[in-house]
Amino acid sequence: MSKQLLSGAQALAEGALAAGCRHYFGCPLSPQSQVGDYLAQRLPQVGGSFVQVPSEPAALGMLLGAAMAGARVLTSSSSPGLSLIQEGISHLAALELPVVIADFARSGPGLGNDHPAQSDYFQATRGGGHGDYRSLVLAPDSVQELCDLTIRAFDLADTYRNPVLLLADGLLAGLKEPVELPRPIDPAALPAKDWALGNRGERPGRTLTSYYPEPKFLENHNYKLVRKYDAVTRDQVDWQSHEAGDARLVVVAYGSAARIARGAIARLRERGLKVGLFRPITLWPFPAKPLKELCRVVRHLLVVELNAGQMVEDVRLAVAGRAQVNLYARPGGVLPSPDQVAHRISHYYHQARLHEQDQGPGRGGGR
Amino acid sequence: MKQVFKRPAVLRDEEFAYCPGCGHSLVHRLLAEVIDELGIAGRSIAVPATGCARLLPQYLDLDLGEAPRGLGLSVASGLKRLLGDHVVFAYQGEGDLAALGAGQALHAANQGEPITVIYVNNGLLAQSGGQMAPTTPPGTVTATTPRGREGATHGAPLDLSAALAQTAGSAYVARVALASPELIAQAKAALAKAFAVQIQGQGFSLVEVLAPCPEHLHLEPLEALAWSAGELAQRFPLGVLKDIPGNGEES
Missing domain, CATH: 3.40.50.920 (Rossmann fold)
Incomplete structure (x- = not known):
């Protein structure tokens, strides 16, 4: 396939579409607002939905719901937006919901500015939310790699039922480089998620919850998460x-x-x-x-x-x-x-x- | 012999863990009856939230997906976007929906998200131990308002349902109580109508239930029930706050 000249924001979007993602929920925030601008045009062309929401937590909530229904879903934001959704990422990890979140980091603390920075390394890798959890964090250094890692992020999210962060910065969001787009996946061909909500038919009701009133049950749940993180550490280092x-x-x-x-x-x-x-x-x-x-x-x-x-x-x-x-x-x-x-x-x-x-x-x- | 009363199919055979006289068990039962009668158990998804409402999955045999505090309506909207033919409803208390969740609620209603909200308002924060809520009436003694809620410090109670009724996207908003058989029948009818509005695709629907919390009001169950339909209802008048043309008609 021939190469196209794409910005990082566009490469993220095209990577997500190629990975079979058809739903994006987010709100504009410099320096990554182009992601939403681009997907607002592209998603309807492929039968998907783009929803601009009033806040990052609202985006995270919709992401939670759509992921519960088994879809591949994406949001993107920048540092202050990521700060706002740390609680939600903790819930995603606890509920074991696969979503991809792209963070085009800016400089902080506080309002800072929207110039490129890597000052959210701790926030991304340590998890700014509460509880013992981990997000996988992928860090591309070129527009091509951003596109490729977006696809890998969706696969990792589904494989491990865990949120995956793409950590880039404003430099990569706006930078244009030639990109070879990967062969797109048909979302209908993705494996069914036997834990997702909806289309219940005759089976008993299913609950996705992170509420474990019994300490022993919560500890077992946390040990399960730890075993997953151990497997990720063993197999997915790059x-x-x-x-x-x-x-x-x-x-x-x-x-x-x-x-x-x-x-x-x-x-x-x-x-x-x-x-x-x-x-x-x-x-x-x-x-x-x-x-x-x-x-x-x-x-x-x-x-x-x-x-x-x-x-x-x-x-x-x-x-x-x-x-x-x-x-x-x-x-x-x-x-x-x-x-x-x-x-x-x-x-x-x-x-x-x-x-x-x-x-x-x-x-x-x-x- | 004709059977005139039975446990609704979606109501699990579990003893409610709620405090004696709590309104949640009654609301759960009404919900279960309505879901059975509409025949939508196989395509209903509930979004329980924080507070006492987090116990919902123990009692309803449905698909349920828990939301973080304040995010119930966004989670419900996300589910509904993916499962458009399902009936998706959030079940939230006032300490969730009318506090952190108020911004979400305004936008969800204004956008006309085709979801239903069961908004249980008992006038105080129950699960955390009986503190003031956004809906606590003036003068009410709670754990954090030992001299009664004072307007100078905490302002007036927030009528969220009235605000949501004013938004362009809300189709049906009603406030009900549980203090008599007539009121319970009205509450059930409102729940059924809210679901019907969603199934019709008319827009956002909400039923606010004024519910008793005797435990934290330090009242006997019957006194708390009377308080919810008396003092609380004085601040939050019962009735239909919004009902757009076409609601409930055959589509």
């Missing part, structure tokens, strides 16, 4: 490494920060610095094992984040002291240039005397 094979210093970055880091790494490679990139694609589950594995040979990591330092905590937990973990953090919606990031990488590279390893045996303090 990451990408770039120029990491011979690297002495590896940058750890995701999403927009990873795009910038790649530019920085290309500049430094030209100058002979052996630097690479480790890019988590699943933020939860975090690719802790492969990162730890990488640190058998790499002793220096530099986490680059568009926030004050959030993912760096997962990196430190993953490597557990096996590598020195440094941080270059830019909060507030300021995108550093590849040159600025290259300068930081170079600074840590030389501070750790990694360049001296090129001098051969007998130099650089070797014994």
Whole structure:
């Protein structure tokens, strides 16, 4: 199939349609309002429904209802909107309802601004809602990957009966890149959900509830969720490494920060610095094992984040002291240039005397 | 011999766990009778919410999907969008619908969402222990208004149903009580009509039931019943608040 030039917002929408999603509930919020604008045109063309609702919680409520009826459903918003639906995400996880939520994050806290930022890493990966629950979090770094991960998000949501978040930012929402659209799935061909409500016929009534008055029953329900999260952690971790094979210093970055880091790494490679990139694609589950594995040979990591330092905590937990973990953090919606990031990488590279390893045996303090 | 009374088929053979004299068990029974009589058990979906109403799944043999506090009408709307031929109803108390859920309710009614709301108003927050609700009448002593509800601090009771009746999309809004056999018969008729309005596709329908909560009013069951149709009904007059032309006619 030929490629089309799409924005991230359009790629999310087309990915959702290809995945068989026919229902979108949401309300406009910068920098992702284009998602709704686009789906308001596209969904009716394929027999679907687009509903603009007055608030993000209203969208979440409709998502809950539509997911209970067994449909593939999508909403999208940006940081303050995600804050508003954290309670609902807790309910989605407790009720084990599969939905996909796209968060094109902006800068906070508070109103902040709508420039790209990654300051909602904690909110997405820790779950801002109450209770022991997890959302799967996928972090694309290109428009093509956003489209592809949208389809994967719907499959993961259905497989694990769990909410899945796509965490991107305003950069990716507006950026246009060539996208090869995947072959669309016929929603009618998707496997039936034997837990969904409706079309009851003669079977007994079915209840979807998260209310467990007996503590022991609630504990059993929570253990069931834990087993599911363990399976997700075992089977669904995803990451990408770039120029990491011979690297002495590896940058750890995701999403927009990873795009910038790649530019920085290309500049430094030209100058002979052996630097690479480790890019988590699943933020939860975090690719802790492969990162730890990488640190058998790499002793220096530099986490680059568009926030004050959030993912760096997962990196430190993953490597557990096996590598020195440094941080270059830019909060507030300021995108550093590849040159600025290259300068930081170079600074840590030389501070750790990694360049001296090129001098051969007998130099650089070797014994 | 002719059978004149029986347990409705959708009402499970369970003993109600509600407090003695509570209105919920009666509302559940009326709902079950109406669902049986309309023959819609196989295509009805209930959306119970928080508060005492969260117990609904224990008593009704229906498909039920629980909503977070305040979101009952959005959940019901989402279900109805997907299952248009089903009868979808939310069952919420005033501490849910008239408080956090009031914004949702206004928009759902105004959009004419073809869903039905069973709005049980007993004038105070029951499940959390008898505190003031948005509908508590002035002067009423509750756990959080020990000197009685004072307008200067907490304002006046909110008549949500009257507000919803004024929206463009509401088709049928009625307020009923349970304090006599006549009132109970009227309540049942209102529930049946609200479902009929939904089945006809006329728009949003709501039945507010003024219900007794003797436990937290610290009254005897009969006194609480009289209070719900007396003091509470003075603030919230019984009757049909909205009934658009065409409601209840054969389509």
